[in-house]
Amino acid sequence: MSKTEKFWDSASKNYDKTEERFEYIHNKSRENTKRYLKDSDTVLDYGCGTGTASCQFSGLVKEIHAIDISSKMIEIANEKAAASKIENVRFEQSDIFDKKYSNESYDVILALNMLHTVTSPRDMMRRINELLKPEGVFISVTPCLRQKMSFLVNLQIQLVRVLCKTGLIPIPIRRITSSEVDDLLEIAEFQTVESEEIYKGASSYFVVVKKLRKT
Known part of the structure; x- marks a missing residue:
């Protein structure tokens, strides 16, 4: 078992509780997401965590494959x-x-609140593009840790950064911006459909993109 898996296994016990402070952002993002889901869709929920979003979306789509390393x-x-x-x-x-x-097996792929923790965001974006059907939809929500946040959240982020440097948190926590997310999506040849900056104590970037059909 990797250190990363052990970390998320340990975090799972209190994961839902720790996310309550960002419930406004989560609810807003999920309501936005629902507008892009159809009853014929096969969905991949990448980094599904404790499954809250997948369970909420289940009645709107054909099926969901929800995966997590923990x-x-x-x-x-x-x-x-x-x-x-x-x-x-x-x-x-x-x-x-x-x-x-x-490849080309999913109508929709979700990556909710996890892009800032992956080892190689570019590789992840390329892989998502491969797995999507032509004109399939990718929906991402990303905490933007270099943008506006409350004093308390900023203190917590600074503590997390120290713990990352000491190895106590064995995952990368990137201070990513919404423009950097846009750049990653452009490199992976996605077309933006909708984007929104959501703020409640911290900035989070909701974006919907479409895989271009090759001619």
């Missing part, structure tokens, strides 16, 4: 789905680079 996160997600009797979401401990995921 087995403990997946356990909690499965418990949520079972409690709500959701049958069209498959939670699995996995990574988006696994070869079992076929």
